[in-house]
Amino acid sequence: MRKTACTATLVALVLAAPASGQTVPTRASLDACHTGAAPLDRFAVFSGQMGTVPGTKRMQVRFDLLQRAAGGTGFRRIQAQGLGVWRSSVPGIDIFRYHKQVANLAAPGQYRALVGFRWLGDGGRVLQQAVRRTRTCKQPDLRADLAIGPLTAERAGTGKLAYTVIVRNDGRTATPTFGVGFAVGDQAQPPQTVQPLAAGEQRALTFVAPRCDASEPVRVTLDPDLAVDEANEGNNTRTIPCPLSG
Incomplete structure (x- = not known):
């Protein structure tokens, strides 16, 4: 009957692609949802993708993790290191993809990411913004009872x-x-x-x-x-x- 504290740990990977001449949709995805009895076996991988708009110098993405605990009626934001931070692309690319893994998820619970997108022009001026929401990662409690x-x-x-x-x-x-x-x-x-x-x-x-x-x-x-x-x-x-x- 040991209790295990559940905190989020984050691993990020940036992928940038050169210009391809095609329209790139702005989207947020749940790429993986891994369940397990131990906290470190429970993780989700989210991603965001965006392409340039006219005048873009840099692109940015931001991930916020939302949790609905067992018996809860709605989702709430979770505060953890690496979440809620704008991540910037390098200059001169047309496609920006960012992957974030969130581990040590508490169970039972449901998780999804709210992904923000910003397009920056000269001097860091915000040209456009968007928000997308991922599908839900469901984490059942797999422990003995x-x-x-x-x-x-x-x-x-x-x-x-x-x-x-x-x-x-x-x-x-x-x-x-x-x-x-x-x-x-x-x-x-x-x-x-x-x-x-x-x-x-x-x-x-x-x-x-x-x-x-x-x-x-x-x-x-x-x-x-x-x-x-x-x-x-x-x-x-x-x-x-x-x-x-x-």
């Missing part, structure tokens, strides 16, 4: 019950080995070790422990040692009413 399933119990001798609890991995990647804690009221039992669970897999664990009742419910705790990096950390502990009555 432990969850506690149903609990059943049956008698196992005087004052004892055999409790069986289902442990699931509702996430999209396998877990490492992790522990499961179990308690009846304030009586903690020896934890059990669960070998790696594949995505979508579940496993039944049985604990023989003192009999529960209405005043002493059962408490199950998954991964108390924080061995699993999870998509949802809020469902790893559950207090369950005694499954047997009478």
